[in-house]
Amino acid sequence: MACLEPMLRRRQLLAASATTIPIFLALTACAGHPDPLDGPPPLSADVRGLLDAVTAESNLILVYNETLSRYSALAPALNPLLAEHRSHLDRLRGRIIEPPGKSVNTGATVRPRVPGSERSAVTQLLSAERSAGSAQLRRLGTAAPDLAQLYASIAASESTHAEVLARLA
Amino acid sequence: MTASKAAIAALQGALAAENAAVYGYGVVGAYLSGAAQLAATSDWKLHQDARDTLQAMLTKLGATPEPASAAYDLPFAVSGTASARRLAATIEEGVTRAYLAVVAVTDPTLRTFGALAMQQSAQRAATWSGTTTAFPGLVL
Numbered sequence: 001m002a003c004l005e006p007m008l009r010r011r012q013l014l015a016a017s018a019t020t021i022p023i024f025l026a027l028t029a030c031a032g033h034p035d036p037l038d039g040p041p042p043l044s045a046d047v048r049g050l051l052d053a054v055t056a057e058s059n060l061i062l063v064y065n066e067t068l069s070r071y072s073a074l075a076p077a078l079n080p081l082l083a084e085h086r087s088h089l090d091r092l093r094g095r096i097i098e099p100p101g102k103s104v105n106t107g108a109t110v111r112p113r114v115p116g117s118e119r120s121a122v123t124q125l126l127s128a129e130r131s132a133g134s135a136q137l138r139r140l141g142t143a144a145p146d147l148a149q150l151y152a153s154i155a156a157s158e159s160t161h162a163e164v165l166a167r168l169a
Numbered sequence: 170m171t172a173s174k175a176a177i178a179a180l181q182g183a184l185a186a187e188n189a190a191v192y193g194y195g196v197v198g199a200y201l202s203g204a205a206q207l208a209a210t211s212d213w214k215l216h217q218d219a220r221d222t223l224q225a226m227l228t229k230l231g232a233t234p235e236p237a238s239a240a241y242d243l244p245f246a247v248s249g250t251a252s253a254r255r256l257a258a259t260i261e262e263g264v265t266r267a268y269l270a271v272v273a274v275t276d277p278t279l280r281t282f283g284a285l286a287m288q289q290s291a292q293r294a295a296t297w298s299g300t301t302t303a304f305p306g307l308v309l
Binding site: 148151155159161 | 265269272273274275277280281283284285287288290291292294295296300301302303304305306307
């Protein structure tokens with residue numbers, strides 16, 4: 001079946017009624033266009049990177065929460081860092097457009113074990129911050145420019161957290 | 170070697186920020202003493218190195234590095250230790266914003282270069298200001 005798209009002039013398209021436009025859209029499924037009847041299209045690299053970033057941030061927040069629940073004396077030092085991670089998560093989640101009525105699962109995927117000493121717990125957080133920052137850098141390569149800037153900014157924030165934690169450890 | 174106009178413009182922006190930082194740290198150091206002055210001197214040298222690196226990168230890309238200005242307007246008056254430390258933090262925030270523009274170019278190597286430079290300046294800003302921020306470099 002030939003595609004209609006090249007045959008239709010712009011004027012004809014503008015004149016099309018509300019009932020003919022969906023038909024036209026269905027017919028344009030050939031020649032490289034996704035067929036709307038095939039279900040949702042695969043996630044783009046940007047969306048996959050964003051979902052990974054959200055999950056990583058959720059994991060980091062969980063590690064902080066578990067650490068704080070065991071070592072409450074660390075709260076004055078850790079709470080400001082935790083608050084910034086929550087800001088990171090909010091900002092990243094805000095970039096995800098969820099289909100109506102559906103929410104994307106972006107919860108934590110780890111079950112952190114808090115070490116038996118306060119110092120080891122801080123070292124674990126330090127390691128987690130450094131890993132998270134490195135992962136942000138790996139997402140830069142093909143991300144859209146504004147998304148790459150968000151990842152780089154969060155990585156910079158995480159590097160400052162690592163400095164704070166290194167002094168604490 | 171060819172480079173996009175956007176990449177060269179972003180690197181020129183980072184160079185301008187580094188030139189301003191080299192000038193600014195001269196003021197910062199003049200109002201500090203002891204360990205703080207040593208830290209300012211160390212950071213001043215780091216910015217000189219970064220400036221040299223950017224100049225070399227631009228030359229390699231076939232561009233002419235923009236020269237430093239003879240003098241710069243300070244964002245606020247510096248009159249003692251506290252305002253000198255605040256100036257150092259402000260300088261680093263400006264440098265971080267400049268490297269954020271490098272992260273927006275399409276070349277992945279330049280993006281990583283910009284992101285790593287942001288980490289260095291964000292850490293120095295946090296050290297001078299005594300506080301971290303959630304989104305270094307981003308204007309929210």
